[in-house]
Amino acid sequence: MTNLDRETLESKINELLPKYNCGACGFKRCDLFAESILCGEDIRKCPFLLKEDFKLNFDELNNLLTENKIIVCKSTKNIDKSGNAEFIGLIDGYNADFLLDPLENEHSCRETLLITSPLAKDLKINDYIQYRPLGCPLPHFAKIIEISHGMHVIHVEGPCHRITGEKKDYINVGVAIVVAFEGVVSKGKMPEIGKTVRFIPTHCMMQKVHSGVIVEAEGNRVLIEGIDLKVW
Ligand code: SF4
Structure with missing residues (x-):
């Protein structure tokens, strides 16, 4: 249809x-x-x-x-x-090159965070955290799924999921720098490695355009680093 x-x-x-x-x-x-x-x-x-x-x-x-x-x-x-x-950001009105969907069988795109809080060293896989991405006004809630070289890879869980009644202990780590996104290009043009792109993660609550540089591209899966909410 x-x-x-x-x-x-x-x-x-x-x-x-x-x-x-x-x-x-x-x-x-x-x-x-x-x-x-x-x-x-x-x-x-x-x-x-x-x-x-x-x-x-x-x-x-x-x-x-x-x-x-x-x-x-x-x-x-x-x-x-x-x-x-x-593909136009709701908040900023910028055009995006594509929408970024989660990897297969995952519910949000993967985000890699640089957490500067002293609490970062004690975080473990499967911990739930609250953070505010640098440059975004909204608090985010997430589950840690990987830790590598001092950085934390997460799945975003809310805030929308929080009103479904699920109760978890979220560790508040304050502002975190989002350094990478991983997901699949669902709509729009598949970018080439090395390109600076504008994209909208489909799980983004503000449907805001993000920018970054493609460092890996395979099939429709992409890894985007150098994430910025000021759009380039
Ligand atoms: S869509 Fe209808 S039911 Fe849902 S919150 Fe709005 S008014 Fe209420």
Whole structure:
């Protein structure tokens, strides 16, 4: 089901929303939220979609938006008649070269962090941490999956996952420098090694454009280093 016209797409999105009209997403009614989703609003702003009861709706919505390329479209101006969208950061309005998805069977792209807090030396694999990426206003919650040469590779777990009721002890390590991203290029042009690129990690809560340099590229998997939230 691809390239639906805007009206049909909006109505299909509306059908998949919980219809509680509770306003928790910041919109008075579900149909108003449906309209805003077409302009790039994050579906995770409806807390009910993150509950088990609405998992099928959440997955179906995600598929619908992905198939119709409405993941990060900032405004209707960026959708052409066939439903194609450019990759534009929601916060900054910059164009991105591609969207970065997690590696197969993983739920977020891998991020490598340089943690300067004294707590870093005691962190272990499987620990959960709270950190704020340098240059990002939002606190992030993550699980450590690898430690190498003093750097920590993580999967981002939230904040969205935190309202599903899961309780964990997060070690607050303060500001951390994100030095690398690893994932797969899901939409957009596959970059070459050595290129400076602009990309949007699909798990990014702010759908902000990041920049970096491709240091590994194999199939559609890429390792991007020199991450910067000031876009180059
Ligand atoms: S939070 Fe969900 S259920 Fe409530 S109005 Fe928004 S979309 Fe509808």
